[in-house]
Amino acid sequence: MAGKNIALMAHLMRRAGFGAAYEELEARAAKGYEATVEELLEPDANGVPEYDELTLARYFPDMEVPSAPALGTANFMYHLYTTPRPLVEKMTLFWHMLFATGNSKVDNPPEMLQQIEMFRQHGMGNYKELLMGVAKDPSMIFWLDNNQNHKLAPNENWGRELLELFSMGQGNYTEDDVKMAARAFTGWTILPKIPRTPYQRHHWKFIYKAEDHDDGEKTFLGHKGNLNGEDIIDIIVDQPATAQFMARHLYNYFVADEVQVPSWLDFPPRDPEAVKAIADTFVKSGFEIKDTLRFLFNSDFFKDESVWFAKVKNPAEVVAGTIRLIGDFKEPRPGVLPIGLEGTYQGQDLINPPSVEGWHTGKEWVDTGSLVRRVNFVADSLSNTDMPGVQAIINRLGSNGTLTPEQLVDGCLELLGAIRVEDGTRQQLVDHVKASGEIKRGSSEDEVRAFGQRVTEVLQLIAATREYQFG
Amino acid sequence: MAKDPVLVVFQLTGGNDYLNTIIPRNNPLYRDYRKLVVIPEGEEIPIDDDYGFHPEMAPLKPFWDEGKMALIHGIGYENSPRSHFRSMDIWHTCEPDKVGTEGWVGRLIKTVDPNKENVLTGVNFGQGLPRAMALPGVPVASVSDIENYGVLTGITAEDQRARALERFARMYSPAIGRGPVMDYLGQTGLDALKGADILKTAPEKYSSTVEYAATPIAQKLRGIAMVHLANLGTRVFYTQHASFDTHASQMPGHQQLWKDCSAAISDFFADLREHDAADNVVMIMFTEFGRRVRDNGSGTDHGAGGVAFAIGDPVKGGHYSEYPSLKLEDLQEGDLVPNYDFRGFYSSLLEQHMGLDPTEIVDGTFEQLDFIRK
Numbered sequence: 135m136a137g138k139n140i141a142l143m144a145h146l147m148r149r150a151g152f153g154a155a156y157e158e159l160e161a162r163a164a165k166g167y168e169a170t171v172e173e174l175l176e177p178d179a180n181g182v183p184e185y186d187e188l189t190l191a192r193y194f195p196d197m198e199v200p201s202a203p204a205l206g207t208a209n210f211m212y213h214l215y216t217t218p219r220p221l222v223e224k225m226t227l228f229w230h231m232l233f234a235t236g237n238s239k240v241d242n243p244p245e246m247l248q249q250i251e252m253f254r255q256h257g258m259g260n261y262k263e264l265l266m267g268v269a270k271d272p273s274m275i276f277w278l279d280n281n282q283n284h285k286l287a288p289n290e291n292w293g294r295e296l297l298e299l300f301s302m303g304q305g306n307y308t309e310d311d312v313k314m315a316a317r318a319f320t321g322w323t324i325l326p327k328i329p330r331t332p333y334q335r336h337h338w339k340f341i342y343k344a345e346d347h348d349d350g351e352k353t354f355l356g357h358k359g360n361l362n363g364e365d366i367i368d369i370i371v372d373q374p375a376t377a378q379f380m381a382r383h384l385y386n387y388f389v390a391d392e393v394q395v396p397s398w399l400d401f402p403p404r405d406p407e408a409v410k411a412i413a414d415t416f417v418k419s420g421f422e423i424k425d426t427l428r429f430l431f432n433s434d435f436f437k438d439e440s441v442w443f444a445k446v447k448n449p450a451e452v453v454a455g456t457i458r459l460i461g462d463f464k465e466p467r468p469g470v471l472p473i474g475l476e477g478t479y480q481g482q483d484l485i486n487p488p489s490v491e492g493w494h495t496g497k498e499w500v501d502t503g504s505l506v507r508r509v510n511f512v513a514d515s516l517s518n519t520d521m522p523g524v525q526a527i528i529n530r531l532g533s534n535g536t537l538t539p540e541q542l543v544d545g546c547l548e549l550l551g552a553i554r555v556e557d558g559t560r561q562q563l564v565d566h567v568k569a570s571g572e573i574k575r576g577s578s579e580d581e582v583r584a585f586g587q588r589v590t591e592v593l594q595l596i597a598a599t600r601e602y603q604f605g
Numbered sequence: 606m607a608k609d610p611v612l613v614v615f616q617l618t619g620g621n622d623y624l625n626t627i628i629p630r631n632n633p634l635y636r637d638y639r640k641l642v643v644i645p646e647g648e649e650i651p652i653d654d655d656y657g658f659h660p661e662m663a664p665l666k667p668f669w670d671e672g673k674m675a676l677i678h679g680i681g682y683e684n685s686p687r688s689h690f691r692s693m694d695i696w697h698t699c700e701p702d703k704v705g706t707e708g709w710v711g712r713l714i715k716t717v718d719p720n721k722e723n724v725l726t727g728v729n730f731g732q733g734l735p736r737a738m739a740l741p742g743v744p745v746a747s748v749s750d751i752e753n754y755g756v757l758t759g760i761t762a763e764d765q766r767a768r769a770l771e772r773f774a775r776m777y778s779p780a781i782g783r784g785p786v787m788d789y790l791g792q793t794g795l796d797a798l799k800g801a802d803i804l805k806t807a808p809e810k811y812s813s814t815v816e817y818a819a820t821p822i823a824q825k826l827r828g829i830a831m832v833h834l835a836n837l838g839t840r841v842f843y844t845q846h847a848s849f850d851t852h853a854s855q856m857p858g859h860q861q862l863w864k865d866c867s868a869a870i871s872d873f874f875a876d877l878r879e880h881d882a883a884d885n886v887v888m889i890m891f892t893e894f895g896r897r898v899r900d901n902g903s904g905t906d907h908g909a910g911g912v913a914f915a916i917g918d919p920v921k922g923g924h925y926s927e928y929p930s931l932k933l934e935d936l937q938e939g940d941l942v943p944n945y946d947f948r949g950f951y952s953s954l955l956e957q958h959m960g961l962d963p964t965e966i967v968d969g970t971f972e973q974l975d976f977i978r979k
Binding site for chain 2: 203236237238239241391446475478479481486488489490494496497498500501502503504505506507509510513514517556558559562563565566569570591594595598599600603
């Protein structure tokens with residue numbers, strides 16, 4: 135029973151966070167599944183400390199107010215692997231991947247981080263309020279050209295993507311609706327900001343320019359009137375299509391990989407009942423994300439073993455998950471920029487998605503280049519015996535009596551987070567240990583080191599497996 | 606037997622300053638605009654009556670004299686946003702009006718090798734993958750250190766690594782695993798292993814009298830030379846050097862950049878020529894935009910029209926397109942106005958050098974220039 139509880143907890147922590155070291159899994163499993171879900175959802179009520187911004191400011195001021203895009207990327211990644219509130223960050227990432235805004239055009243890393251901070255503060259609140267925040271977010275306005283959406287010369291970019299990507303999804307509105315939405319959002323713009331030189335970047339500010347707003351009558355999804363942006367959002371959020379679309383996104387992110395979003399019109403969800411159940415909860419709760427997540431994490435369709443390891447990890451999960459697993463960065467140390475860049479080299483440049491459609495996910499995270507990168511990064515990390523998490527694994531395996539090859543392999547798989555591999559893969563791992571000779575343990579320095587090497591070799595090979603790419 | 610044409614794409618990242626690279630030496634406006642960020646009269650390397658190279662480009666002068674260097678003037682596209690990332694994306698994806706995600710080099714690779722017969726058809730020297738090479742389904746090797754490239758390079762003990770790689774191959778075998786994603790990962794892993802296996806023969810086969818400098822760019826070009834000389838069937842290489850974004854301290858900065866790049870390029874071609882392997886290779890250099898005509902006292906800010914280069918035996922050297930007018934009334938927002946679309950440059954290379962139909966790759970038909978020998 136204990137084994138199953140840990141395995142289920144490992145699944146929850148991978149999905150609702152960025153994984154956890156085995157000791158943390160044991161502690162959380164002891165508290166219980168539902169209690170852990172509550173703690174993840176309600177960190178304030180459960181005494182989980184907030185993110186420590188002071189440490190960031192003190193040790194990495196360059197990253198706190200980034201002058202270069204890579205520092206902004208490193209900042210977001212830093213939050214992912216050091217946060218005491220993993221679900222909050224996981225949702226922050228969810229919204230960043232959905233309301234995908236790219237620094238390549240915004241060209242203002244601190245501004246982008248303000249958008250990320252909005253997701254952090256409001257990402258587990260109310261969806262309608264969040265959507266309003268996005269509509270007024272300066273980075274988003276600039277990214278989707280709503281600052282060029284004028285009464286006398288509308289620009290449809292924001293209006294279209296709001297409907298197509300951020301709420302209802304294709305097939306649920308007409309081109310006329312897009313035009314009306316665009317007209318309704320005229321005047322939602324940003325004040326020109328102080329130029330960058332000579333005192334570095336300044337922030338935009340949202341401003342509503344009534345004189346640039348198209349006050350004419352509009353018909354949007356059957357509703358008629360002098361509709362403004364708030365009305366559009368009200369109408370959109372009430373559409374069943376919105377609940378369904380958002381539910382499918384939540385399923386795709388937390389439960390199991392779906393096909394890519396552009397194919398959603400042609401392919402039904404892999405579990406239509408689950409998606410409908412999420413959508414119904416979403417609506418019933420008044421579009422409260424926390425309530426919806428509580429329902430999701432406690433559902434059988436989430437807890438069922440058939441969806442364990444049913445998602446290909448995104449690079450942020452690979453990097454942040456590995457850092458957390460090996461216990462790196464428990465205290466500040468140099469090297470935060472390369473960690474951020476590692477995500478970029480693996481194909482996910484945080485704060486800089488390639489387009490408003492975000493990144494291609496699931497198996498598309500993996501190609502010949504990124505696979506080599508992922509394998510090498512994780513293998514190198516797991517072979518670093520200076521890391522407390524790696525030491526913990528070695529010590530735990532070293533504290534047993536005699537160790538057969540099967541026990542070594544199974545022990546490593548378990549301590550890495552109840553990892554599952556195919557029988558064929560496991561056999562290969564066992565054969566490899568066998569081929570390297572008897573596993574000796576002892577107390578002399580040489581014996582301790584030799585044993586550590588046997589363990590880390592297995593950890594590296596597990597990191598290299600196909601199965602390890604799933605989470 | 607005719608060799609397949611090879612393209613080396615060398616990206617100058619940051620916006621290389623056109624005016625101080627190809628100096629309009631007898632145009633008085635040059636020294637009117639450039640008070641401090643200027644090549645002093647007489648210090649440029651004259652290439653003809655009107656123009657000169659930056660003094661550090663001396664190692665590249667022989668290519669010009671031999672007629673193996675083409676200068677593509679006034680290159681760019683309309684309405685440059687003058688933003689690094691947006692501009693670079695435009696050069697990478699051939700999409701000036703909307704955000705594109707597919708790279709032209711990725712399309713090139715797919716056209717050359719539609720059935721993925723050679724996982725090393727395209728090789729990038731650098732970390733991560735440039736968007737220019739991004740195309741779903743196209744395998745690309747991204748090498749940061751050719752001598753140390755591959756899976757599980759962290760295992761330093763040779764025999765231990767060899768055994769680990771053998772185990773990797775077995776774990777990725779099609780015999781194990783169920784489902785399309787496991788199959789896809791299996792194929793991807795085996796392709797990566799195959800690519801790494803093939804690539805590691807390149808340093809082993811390599812021997813040369815050319816001594817490249819210890820600079821990062823020289824080492825990257827040396828890596829490219831190694832792979833090219835190993836005859837692995839690579840048709841397109843990509844690399845970049847940074848940062849040409851000389852807003853400040855441009856005089857020493859730009860000088861060092863061209864010193865390093867010129868030496869590296871010269872050594873690269875010397876290496877290829879020593880091995881009789883230069884005749885099918887064209888190297889292009891491009892940058893995301895030129896810089897402003899007026900300097901800011903210490904450097905220059907982002908501009909629009911720039912210059913691109915094509916170097917190699919297949920190149921018909923000389924000036925192509927037009928150096929944009931420096932007259933105040935002809936500038937746009939203080940910048941040189943581009944008069945030649947970069948997609949025409951790509952098209953010329955694709956059709957005339959690589960022997961491919963450029964239309965789908967650059968998404969359109971653009972005026973080509975005649976800088977490739979027939």
